[in-house]
Amino acid sequence: MHKKIFWKFFIALAATSILLAACAPAPSAGGATEEEAGCKLKIGYVSDVGKINDQSFNQASWTGVQAGAEALGLDSSCYSFIETADSADYETNINSFVQEGYNVIVTSGFAMGQVTRKVASENPDVLFIGIDQQQVNENFEPDPYDNVAGLNFHEDIGGFLAGATAGLMTKSNVVGGVFGCQFIPAVARYEVGYHNGVTYVNPDASIIDVYHPGSIDQCFSDSAFGSETAQSFINEGADVVYGAGGLTANGALITACNQGAMVIGTDMDQFLTLPEVKDCILTSAMKDIVTGVSDLIVAASDGTFQGGDTYGPSMLAPFHNLDSQVPDGVKTQLIDIANKLSTGEIDPCAPFQDSNPNTFCIPVK
Amino acid sequence: MRLEVFRITESEIAPRTATGKAVSHLSNLGVPVFAIFTALVVASLAIFLSGSNPIEAYLALAAGAFGDLDSLITTMIKTIPLLIAGLGVALAFRGGLFNIGVEGQLFVGSIAAVIVGTGFHAPIYIHIPVTLLAGIFSGALWAAIAGFLKAKYGANEVITTIMTNYIAIRIITWSIGAYGPLRKAASVVPETNSIFESARLPELIPGARLHAGILIALLAALLIFLLLFRTTLGIEIRTVGMNLHAARYAGINVNRTIVLTMALSGGLAGLAGAVQVMGLSPYNFTTGFNVGYGFDSIAVAVLGSIHPLGILLSSLLFGAMDAGARLMQLRARVPIEIITILQGLILMFVAANQIIRSLYHIRAPKGQGEVNLTQSWGGSTD
Amino acid sequence: MDVILVGLFSLAIIKATPLVYGALCGILGERSGVINIGIEGMMLIGAFMAFMGSALFGKWTGAAFSPNLALIVGLAIGVLSAALVAALHAVLSIHYKIDQVISGTVINLLAAGITDYAANVYIDPSHLSGVGVFPEVPIPLLSQIPILGKIFFSQQPMVYFMFGLVIFLQYAIFNTPWGLRMRSVGEHPSAADTVGINVNRTRYINVILGGALAGLGGAFLVLESVGRFQKLMTAGRGFIALAVMIFGRWTPVGAFLAALLFGFAEALGVRLQFGDINHLYALVVIIAVIVLFVGAVGLIRSWVIRSRSSRSLVVNLSLIGLGALTLIAAKLIQFPDMAIPIEFLGLLPYILTILALTGLVRKAVGPAAIGRPYEKQ
Structure with a gap:
């Protein structure tokens, strides 16, 4: 072993790492x-x-x-x-x-x-x-x-509102939905709610819902699957595509958007998180986790923290760029539906033929 | 086709005639140490770029892996499946087969353990062995399909194990999903029932999570070592792996050996899956359980020079990194992907030890046995 | 029915394209004797860099150029980066002679780690946006052909390029001196060496070229499919490509057909979820078509090759008859309405591949010198 050369290397490497360490901004709990x-x-x-x-x-x-x-x-x-x-x-x-x-x-x-x-x-x-x-x-x-x-959250309500929007906005009377894992209750609630929402406002529309068939490591993260599925929706004449399921859904939204369809996002206002779809996203079925978590943290700090279940609001995101294309009649109808949902007059989670039984919905009232 | 990883080679395993060899092997332990060191330095660049302090990150990593008894136990728990499944991959490699299907076989073993572990009540000394055997046999059967297809139809095991992987994982996903027969009633989570207490592996230290699976894993390593290097079957497996023609010429039943090798390999994978279910609270199978061990075990096997002793070390290394990742994220806010990068770099520098040797001027040893990982891949099958 | 068939096959081709690119990468490497299980990683890097290239170009130049230019820039960068990663594989496995499976595993680990990491640290916080995808380019006249025109000639440019590449490589590998040299290096390197072929140089070139093709496959996912890089977006397609390559017996056309079968089965799994086709009916039809196909292939084979080992005339004819009968029966029978769980629908491609391997393809034999570094005697 050439000790000398080895030590030179060793010192050089050690010096590099110390240098890196020293240069590193230290925002963290170092000291x-x-x-x-x-x-x-x-x-x-x-x-x-x-x-x-x-x-x-x-x-x-x-x-x-x-x-x-x-x-x-x-x-x-x-x-x-x-x-x-x-x-x-x-x-x-x-x-x-x-x-x-x-x-x-x-x-x-x-x-x-x-x-x-x-x-x-x-x-x-x-x-x-x-x-x-x-x-x-x-x-x-x-x-x-x-x-x-x-x-x-009542994902079924969010899904229902998304479905109502899709059902009211479709011109071809074909709407699609790409979903992540079917065994995840929140996803199932979105899907069942979406289906019911479309049927509620537009009983004649045909609804194409597709789940990713894979296991947990794939079904939320296979954006190409979402994209290809959206492509096939377009081939079937769909003009509104809803996506709920992480990256899989994102792929569907972007492709549907590129193909000229209108899209509806999920969880966050995807107008803000998925810039590719900003010109064709109608709205998003929001589940305001951000505010919910933030409020609870503040409550934990000022001593008002309470144990037990809380339910965050389920609502639609703003229409953003497509606002002018949404007729006023549709907007009032959606507000009406939202009211009925919040009083429990409409059951967004009603099972239908072959519907996913995995919803575990909690009734509003 | 040189595999000079931990430099534990045929010559060392064979009855040692020249005692001098042991010394040269000892000096070669330096290579992996320097390889890991170099990988750490290279990865520190990425940590630095993410705005964290590399030294702090590595200290947290080490603390999370070995810092206290609890961390040490986490490391060992993480090591168990990697060790057992890594042995499975290695065994197949020894027999000239590339078993990419460990992930699926592991899932199958887990589910079989769940079925047997929830199926009936029995005294602990019956229930535990039976559940373990269920895992082993189901994994073995599942893998034997690929072996059979290869022996009978020449279907390349790389394709068939990739395919059977997907098949197993998706059927199991279905079986615990919304419509599945194994779904625990009245549970929001897609999961099975917990296995009965009589089928659970006892904890070595009460209340400390470390279960008897570690003993099973060590025993498996010993048995595989003995099987490979001390039995006729082992010689047959390795002969088939090294040279099919020679194996045929020597009168070995090649087809039988191929099926058997795959079955043994899958049996180990199934055992890994069963041990996971039987050893870890809440003793059931759920979505997101075990994901990725099948593929990590390939890296563990090749890093361990497809030798049981080497795999013992490499699985410990990977287990430690997986365990330490918690604190590295928590304390240094380093994204978990760094672990993947680190594992890749370590594998690279350990395998390409010429880089390390020239970097640190370590002399190359003379004469080592060669192991061909990919005998069966190409035309040499016929 | 036409609409459904067109939809199915177009979807099958879209799904097959990245697989074909990946398989071609494998073929180039392995025909010259270098195993590549790092296809997944190379595709991932190709996808990532294609996105970075196109998105950053689009961002920096603003709207000065057409988005297609940004896409082309992204494509070039993606392909070059994947080739660079392949060069690492080449150096590790040819120069350092480390095991090619290890080298591939290293590439997969590093690619997954680095792209995930970079996406976390850079893409997500900066809200970097993709610049869209290549538009569909219907080929004049050809796209007017009923059914076939819609399936094959109304696609995006990288799909056409894939068609061309498959035909070109099939010709080049088996009918040109370049192909002959490549194959001789893969089959018998020492003999190739004695006739003056530079074994290692050939391998370097092939592996790096292959990497570029894998990069195309990854770039396809970003530039023609999804329009954005998503973490681990290759989702195992590199491994499927490996299977497709072996299934196609290390030939470009074979790989194309295998990928098409795979894509078709996957597309069917998705299509059956639409709910307008009776699942049982569809499955019976598929099985009948396969039986019919197996019989027909057997018949042709015994006709053309006159090989004694192939099935007898009676068996083949009865297979064809059985398939045809089932098809007719399927039309007449009213199948009960039964939804097959989607996980099982998703299994179609994998089961079909295994069946095809046992029934249709005889022993798949790769190049003889595969996996072994070449050392001059």
Whole structure:
């Protein structure tokens, strides 16, 4: 071994890394103690299997955490995230935050519901916010804990409004929908609601709904599948395409848009998150996770935090660029439908032939 | 076709005649160490670009993997499936077969364990072995399909295992999904029932999550070592893997060996899946469970020089990185993709050890056994 | 029925295109003796860089040029980057002689890690927008042919390019000196060396060219399909391409047909979800067509090759008869309305591929010297 040359390399490499380390902006909890003192609240976020920046569900949750932290004026070293790679890790990931002394832990996704409750019962001093997690026990009876708030949404209402919009706006009387995993209840609620919404305003319209048939690692992330499916919708004459299901749906929206169809997005106002479709997106079936999470974080800070289920508003995003193309009659009709939905006069989740049974809808009233 | 990864080679495994060899092997342990070091330095560039501090990130990574007892246990838990499935991939490679289907076989093993583990009540000393065997046999059967198709029709196992992967994963997704027969009643989550307590692997330290799966994994490593290098079947598998013509000429039943190799490989994958279900709370199968172990185990197997001892080390390395990733994200806010990049770089530098050798001026050793990972791929089948 | 068929086949071709590009990448490499399981990674890098190239060009130049120019720039950058990644594969496996499977695995890991990472750190925060996709270009006259015109001649440019490439490579590999050299390097490198062919140079060129083709496949996903880079958007297509290549017996036309079968089966799985076709009816028809096809292929084979091992005339004729009868029966029978779970519909391509491998394709034998680095004697 040529020791000399080896040491030269070693020193050079070590120097490089130290240099990199020194240059690095240090926003993070490097010098732990004094920074920790500056955090009146430490917020941890555990994502579901899937990426934080999926431009949809997980991203909305994380954006909500950031918004809440900013509202409290927290330094960026006071909140952090763990992306879950394997559902077997849920508990380990949540516990990591507990062990690191975090006070508020946000977990996103219905699949983490029971684990979140379990860790919460072991750590009564820590507050938990569970997105899409109904606070029920194993027999589906309401069973709120003081330190867990479940932030839920009526996706069926959002889907119904999207469907009503599609049904009212279609000229060809063919509308399509591309959905992610059919075994995820929130997705199923969107689909069933969408179907019912179209039928409610336009019983003659033919509705083409397609789910991605793959497993969890594919069905939300296969944008090419979404794109190809949207293409086939267009071939069938569809002129409004709704997409609910992460990147799979995004692919469908962009392609449908490029092919001249109008599209409807999901979860966030996708006019803002998916710039490719800004000239053909009618609206989005919003599920305002960002505000919901942010509000709960603020509540955790000022002591008004309450355990149990809360329901965020389900609504449509603004029409943005297509506002002029939506007739006033349609707008008033949609407002009327929204009112009926909020009073429970319309059941957005009514099952129909071969409808997905996986919805687990909660009636409004 | 040189595989000089941990430099654990045929010559070392064979009864050692020249004692001097052991020394030269020891000095070669430096190569992977330097390879990992180099990979860390290169990856630190990416961490730096993301606005985080590389040293802080690596300290968090190390703390998350080995920092305290809990982290250490997480590392070991992560190592278990990688070790068992990695052995499966390696066994197939030894037999000249490329089993890309480990992911699917692992799923099949998990589901079989769920079916048997929830199917009946039995005393623990019966239920655990039976559940394990169910995982092994179902994985073996599933993989044997690819082996049979290869032996009978010459259907390339790379295609058939990719296809059977998708088939297995999608049927299982269906079986726990909205319409599925294995779906736990009254659950929002697509998941199966938890297996009965009599089928759960006992915890080694009560309350510390570490389950007996680690012993099973170590035992599997030992058995595979013995199988490969101490039994006639092992010799047959390796002969078929090294040279099909020679194997035929030597009177080995090549077709039978191919099916058997695939079955053994799939059996290990199935065992990995069963152990995951039987060892980890809440002891059931759910969507998002086990995703990616099948493909990681390929990297683990080749990094481990497709030798049981090497795989022991490489699975520990990968397990540690998977475990440490939590704290690396939490403390240093480094995206989890860095782990993937790091794993790729380590694999590259360990495999292309000439780069490392020339970088650090480590002398190359003389004479090592060669292992061909891809014997069956091309025309040499006939 | 026409509409459905046209829709199915157009969708099948769109789904097949990236697979064909990926398979061609594999063919070029493996015909010269270098295994490439890194197709997935190369496609991913191609997709990522094609997006970055087109989107950044579009952003920096504003609306000064037509979006098509941005797309072409993106295409070039995507193809070049994938070729660069392939060059890494070549250096690792030819120069450093590391195992080609390992080298491919390295490429897959690095590509997934780097593109995910870059998307997180750069694309998402900056809200970088794609610049659209290549438009459909119907070919005059040809696109007027009923049914076929709509399927084959009303596509986007990269689909036509794929058609051309398949035909060109099929000719080039088997009928030109270039192809002969490539194949001899893959089959018998030492013999090739003795007649003065530079084995390693040939391999370098082929692997890098192949990488460029994989880059085309990835770029197709961004520039003609989705219009935007999404994380891990290749979603296993590189591995399917590998299967398609072997299924097509390492020939471009074979790979094209295999990819088409695959794309068709997948398209069918999607199409059956539309709910206007009876699932059972569709399955019976598909099975009948396959039986018919197997019989016909057997008949032709025994006719042309006169090989003794092929099935007897009676078997083939009865297969054809059975298929035809089933088809007629399917028309007459009223099938019960039954929805097959979508996961099973999605299985069609995989099951069909396995069936086809056992029934239609005899032993698929790759180049002899594959996987082994060449060392001069």
